[in-house]
Amino acid sequence: MNTLPRTPKLAGILKKHHNREVIINSKRMPKNNLPVDPEFYTPIAVIVGSLIISLSIFLAGGVGTTIAPAVADTGTGSLLPSGTKVSLEVTDQDHIRGNSSAEVTIIEYSDLECPFCKQFHPTMQQVLSEYGDKVRWVYRHFPLDQIHSRADKEAEAAECAGEQGGNEGFWQYVDRVFEVTPSNNNLDPALLPQVAEDLGLNRSAFETCLSSGKYAQHVEDDYQSGVTAGVTGTPGSFVNGTIVRGALPFDQLKTIIDQELAR
DSSP states (O other): OOOOOOOOOOOOEEEEETTEEEEEOOSSSOTTSOOOOTTTOOHHHHHSGGGHHHHHTTOOOOSSEEEOOSSOOSSTTOOOOTTOBOOOOOOTTSEEEEOTTOSEEEEEEEOTTOHHHHHHHHHHHHHHHHHGGGEEEEEEEOOOTTTOTTHHHHHHHHHHHHHHHHHHHHHHHHHHHHHHOOSTTOSOTTHHHHHHHHTTOOHHHHHHHHHHTTTHHHHHHHHHHHHHHTOOEESEEEETTEEEESOOOHHHHHHHHHHHHTO
8 A cells, every 4th residue: 555654743733613623734644745625724725824723713613533734635645525436445454344245335434532433433333233234334543643642552452452352352342442432532541451351352462462563554554545535534434435524423324325225
């Protein structure tokens, strides 16, 4: 996978707009090659980058976490509007819940410390419950660690749980973290091994895995695949390739799924 080079961590400015939180600057995307969300900024704000931060103060709203960098990009990683179709491949590296041959695939890019991802998680569980074998759910990591510094390690912890417990172990761990985290970077890292132990995993092996950092690149690869696909924040999802931004209520998500099933 081609990845975008990292940049030094930047202090994110958190704002709310519509259905997600807005972050000015992202640590992972190149300083001079960043997309701009047209829902947030006018063309003059793109041209006059120095005005972005001051203008963003007046643009409030909220149900997700969004990167809203200051420079436009028309190439890889550029922002695509909601409803755009994107070609995404599901691989054997993905964590899939549901029927692997389902008619509808929902790929979610998520951050375990994002409060809106925590809100959206039960919605996705409801989708699987109501649609059964018609829908499969693919979970990918998109930690916004300029505001959630603990999110990267939590994502790695989920992968370590999957190493021991397989696909089901991964999903059980993610479920449990969303249940116990207060969100917004407030989950005590010391609880990560305890969650694993509570799920019946070997605590010592889990701690060895987590401290090794062996899944850091996998988490980064997930993140970069999201950037390339046009994800600008969390939760960022694709329903059969159609971009869906933010923590949609079940009824709205159901409408999109039903449209796909009717095709």
